[in-house]
Amino acid sequence: MLDFDAVVKRYGPITAVDGLTLQVRRGEVLGLLGPNGAGKSTTVNIAVGLVRPDCGRVSVAGRDPANPGVRGSIGIAPQALSLYMELTGRENVAFFGRIQGLRGKHLADRVGWALDFVGLTDRQSDRAGTYSGGMKRRLNLAVALVHDPPLLLLDEPTVGVDPQSRNAIFDNIKALHADGRTIVYTTHYMEEAQRLCNRVAIIDHGRLLALDTVESLIKTHGGDTVVTAETDGGPVRVQTGDPLRELRRLQDTCGLRQFHVQRPDLEQVFLNLTGRQLRD
Amino acid sequence: MNEMLALACKDLRLLLRDKVGFIFVFFFPLVYAIGFGLMFKGQEGPQAVPIVYVDEDGTEASRELLASLGATGDFRLTRSEDRAAAEDLVRRGRKAAYVVVPQGFGEARRRMFFTQCAPLELGADPSRKAQAGMLQGLLLQSVFGGMSKAFKNPASIRGAIQEDLESIKADPELSAPKKLMLGTFLAGLDAFLATVPSVQQLLQNPAEAEPAAGGAEPGVARDEPAAGSGWQPLSVVIREVTGRKTGVLPPATFAITFPQSISWALIGCAAAFAISIVAERSGGTLLRLQTAPVSRGHVLGGKALACFLTTVAASGLLLVVARVAFGVEPQSWLLLALAVVSSCACFVGIMMLLSVIGRTEAAAAGIGWAVMLVLAMLGGGMMPRDFMPGFMKTISHVSPVKWAIQAMEGAIWRGFGPSEMLPACAILLTLGLATFLVGARMIRAEGA
Numbered sequence: 004m005l006d007f008d009a010v011v012k013r014y015g016p017i018t019a020v021d022g023l024t025l026q027v028r029r030g031e032v033l034g035l036l037g038p039n040g041a042g043k044s045t046t047v048n049i050a051v052g053l054v055r056p057d058c059g060r061v062s063v064a065g066r067d068p069a070n071p072g073v074r075g076s077i078g079i080a081p082q083a084l085s086l087y088m089e090l091t092g093r094e095n096v097a098f099f100g101r102i103q104g105l106r107g108k109h110l111a112d113r114v115g116w117a118l119d120f121v122g123l124t125d126r127q128s129d130r131a132g133t134y135s136g137g138m139k140r141r142l143n144l145a146v147a148l149v150h151d152p153p154l155l156l157l158d159e160p161t162v163g164v165d166p167q168s169r170n171a172i173f174d175n176i177k178a179l180h181a182d183g184r185t186i187v188y189t190t191h192y193m194e195e196a197q198r199l200c201n202r203v204a205i206i207d208h209g210r211l212l213a214l215d216t217v218e219s220l221i222k223t224h225g226g227d228t229v230v231t232a233e234t235d236g237g238p239v240r241v242q243t244g245d246p247l248r249e250l251r252r253l254q255d256t257c258g259l260r261q262f263h264v265q266r267p268d269l270e271q272v273f274l275n276l277t278g279r280q281l282r283d
Numbered sequence: 284m285n286e287m288l289a290l291a292c293k294d295l296r297l298l299l300r301d302k303v304g305f306i307f308v309f310f311f312p313l314v315y316a317i318g319f320g321l322m323f324k325g326q327e328g329p330q331a332v333p334i335v336y337v338d339e340d341g342t343e344a345s346r347e348l349l350a351s352l353g354a355t356g357d358f359r360l361t362r363s364e365d366r367a368a369a370e371d372l373v374r375r376g377r378k379a380a381y382v383v384v385p386q387g388f389g390e391a392r393r394r395m396f397f398t399q400c401a402p403l404e405l406g407a408d409p410s411r412k413a414q415a416g417m418l419q420g421l422l423l424q425s426v427f428g429g430m431s432k433a434f435k436n437p438a439s440i441r442g443a444i445q446e447d448l449e450s451i452k453a454d455p456e457l458s459a460p461k462k463l464m465l466g467t468f469l470a471g472l473d474a475f476l477a478t479v480p481s482v483q484q485l486l487q488n489p490a491e492a493e494p495a496a497g498g499a500e501p502g503v504a505r506d507e508p509a510a511g512s513g514w515q516p517l518s519v520v521i522r523e524v525t526g527r528k529t530g531v532l533p534p535a536t537f538a539i540t541f542p543q544s545i546s547w548a549l550i551g552c553a554a555a556f557a558i559s560i561v562a563e564r565s566g567g568t569l570l571r572l573q574t575a576p577v578s579r580g581h582v583l584g585g586k587a588l589a590c591f592l593t594t595v596a597a598s599g600l601l602l603v604v605a606r607v608a609f610g611v612e613p614q615s616w617l618l619l620a621l622a623v624v625s626s627c628a629c630f631v632g633i634m635m636l637l638s639v640i641g642r643t644e645a646a647a648a649g650i651g652w653a654v655m656l657v658l659a660m661l662g663g664g665m666m667p668r669d670f671m672p673g674f675m676k677t678i679s680h681v682s683p684v685k686w687a688i689q690a691m692e693g694a695i696w697r698g699f700g701p702s703e704m705l706p707a708c709a710i711l712l713t714l715g716l717a718t719f720l721v722g723a724r725m726i727r728a729e730g731a
């Protein structure tokens with residue numbers, strides 16, 4: 004659906020994207036996980052033809068996104084809210100729908116659907132500038148959806164969002180996925196990637212470090228589970244591939260009072276891959 | 284095209300919701316036109332109307348007549364050697380009117396009633412009816428004032444009456460009944476003057492003297508050539524001088540302030556839209572638009588279209604107000620449309636260029652207005668160019684505001700023909716195109 008082939012983008016001395024090769028499969032939710040400055044937004048902008056790569060090729064369903072016709076099949080919710088704050092929610096969605104070539108009743112239907120989908124029907128006649136951070140994010144998403152694109156690029160769609168809107172956005176993404184859309188989801192929150200994505204690409208300094216399902220990533224790069232316990236003989240911390248067996252052993256040998264099992268997560272995967280924390 | 288219209292509609296909607304932008308595009312120009320129009324109007328009265336005269340007579344009487352015109356303070360008189368030159372000055376609008384004092388005027392006035400003299404000639408543009416009427420009234424008053432003065436010296440009048448009687452008798456073209464009538468009247472008057480000594484006292488008061496000449500009150504002949512030789516009352520002929528006026532006196536101050544105010548509206552528009560492009564760039568919507576299946580050319584075209592439509596709407600609104608509320612009647616609506624369209628196109632280009640100069644909205648607004656104020660000041664958007672000192676007039680050529688105002692004034696009251704409109708409009712369009720291309724190119728370059 005979306006292919007990157009050895010894509011490089013430099014900004015002066017900074018290499019924002021460094022030889023990225025990646026295939027996004029039709030119908031999957033692919034997470035781009037990496038810290039700030041990893042090159043996620045640049046990657047997304049290359050995918051939609053906004054940024055021209057210095058080297059390499061990118062294609063959407065086999066065609067170059069620099070071609071305006073190809074871009075009609077992409078919906079993008081940019082990291083920076085790209086809305087007209089003086090226009091109402093409905094006017095924003097309708098305007099971008101018109102720019103995407105929708106007209107008349109079809110346009111009105113799609114606008115109504117998109118606003119309803121993100122839960123903004125009640126506030127559609129208020130100016131976007133009066134919305135809360137979460138509502139603006141949802142409107143940003145509605146604008147990306149209005150023309151019913153099969154490929155969605157969502158760049159940090161939960162930044163600056165209250166927990167309620169965040170859950171609403173998660174539900175939206177699950178619904179869109181269930182609907183068969185291909186979604187690229189960038190984030191620096193590993194919980195989000197873990198919760199939403201079929202596959203996760205871990206990116207740092209513009210380089211793709213690993214790409215697989217969450218399960219496999221953890222299995223390959225996460226290391227052992229950490230069991231910490233309070234026993235009769237004092238505190239114990241053990242790394243193990245089989246936490247259940249380890250707990251039984253502790254119970255039998257030194258009297259288990261309290262325990263905590265920490266399964267490896269993407270945070271751990273990132274730490275193991277880069278030697279750094281995901282969040283600094 | 285559909286996309287461009289959608290873009291333009293969105294921009295118009297945004298402008299209408301942007302109070303500051305709206306004020307600068309519509310409200311301020313209107314207030315400017317009306318406010319300054321009223322202010323200048325107050326000064327219009329004491330300002331002397333420039334007229335040119337040709338003294339073909341060159342007698343004491345003609346000099347007196349002209350001096351009395353000058354003494355009213357309403358006119359600023361300049362001398363011209365011949366009629367053609369004077370007429371030309373009026374045609375080109377350098378002078379509001381011309382007055383020709385024909386040869387024989389002094390003689391005619393001395394003799395009051397019988398004269399071979401051609402009528403006084405007054406030439407003015409038909410659009411200056413009020414000024415021409417005032418001038419005519421003053422001429423008649425001066426002529427008549429001179430007559431009443433003559434009455435203060437009955438002896439000279441009696442001499443003149445005798446001469447008149449001789450001429451009447453000798454005139455071959457005068458019919459017998461007329462000769463009889465005039466002869467009887469003049470003889471009677473002569474007798475009256477001779478037999479009533481107190482008449483001198485009476486005539487010392489011109490107000491009371493006027494009715495005494497009632498029978499031969501100077502008349503006004505409108506556009507009729509002097510009716511051959513022979514007897515006639517001293518009259519004033521008004522000639523209509525129409526032509527291209529590139530000159531000093533528009534019919535009303537509002538005809539000056541409304542073109543100025545349109546230039547302000549154009550400036551306001553260019554600034555508002557330049558700022559909106561910067562806002563779209565910094566707010567990310569410009570990028571989002573570029574992710575849609577429209578080309579960058581469409582996006583810029585939509586901006587340009589919206590800006591153009593707004594400038595045309597603002598200019599149109601101001602012109603309608605000028606016409607309906609202040610009676611500013613353009614001499615040519617067609618040429619005015621050309622002038623407005625050229626000016627609008629020019630400022631759309633300037634808008635494009637301004638939009639790449641500022642990085643942030645605040646910078647764009649600051650730089651934009653600074654540049655625009657200078658252009659407006661230089662170009663006559665504040666002080667009309669006609670009132671500027673010479674060196675400033677020269678500098679003003681660099682300002683598009685100057686050309687916009689010149690083109691609009693040309694169509695409204697300077698009486699430009701198409702060939703005279705051409706330079707200003709060509710300069711505006713060229714400047715608009717050049718700034719548009721440079722601006723669009725720079726916007727494109729930074730997006731790549």
Ligand SMILES: Nc1ncnc2c1ncn2[C@@H]1O[C@H](COP(=O)(O)OP(=O)(O)O)[C@@H](O)[C@H]1O
Nearest residue numbers: 014017019037038039040041042043044045046
């Ligand atoms: N337009 C630009 N000009 C210069 N540097 C840029 C530009 N865009 C991104 N960068 C740099 O490229 C790197 C990657 O940025 P970005 O793709 O925004 O990262 P992310 O979205 O993962 O936080 C950063 O170091 C950023 O500073």
Ligand SMILES: [Mg+2]
Nearest residue numbers: 043044082159
């Ligand atoms: Mg980013």
